Amino acid sequence: MSPASNLFRAARPAFRARAFFRPKPQTGARFQSTAANGPASESWFKRMWDSPVGLKTVHFWAPCMKWALVLAGISDxxxxxxxxxxxQNGALTATGLIWTRWCLIIKPKNYFLAAVNFFLGMVGIVQVSRIALYHQKQKRLAAEANAEAVKQ
Structure with missing residues (x-):
């Protein structure tokens, strides 16, 4: 028997006893009014600063910087x-769509990042569609030129 299996067998009763998953003791705070000292009395800036996706985290600044990609795509x-x-546009489309979904799964959910990724995906879809239509038109023009050459 390996040492790892002995360790898991020895630790099993602790997990079965659910010692690690005890519920937190209830306080009377949930019955208090939020008007006195609750989140409603805090300023918007204070709430954004202390938020898990607030102003002092990468969860806020990464989407801000990613908007530059969306604006560059729109300018294109x-x-x-x-x-x-x-x-390049196919990669931006895939990135935008995949990360939109991922932003709604992760904890904490980051709707700001999901929005920028959604728009990045939409810009990419428009650009890939334009490219596909251009190539389709070029093939059609080449086929017409070949047909005209065959006639002559």
Missing amino acids: FARPAEKLSAT
């Missing part, structure tokens, strides 16, 4: 489709 709407990269 003015560029011709032949100058856009299908690989």
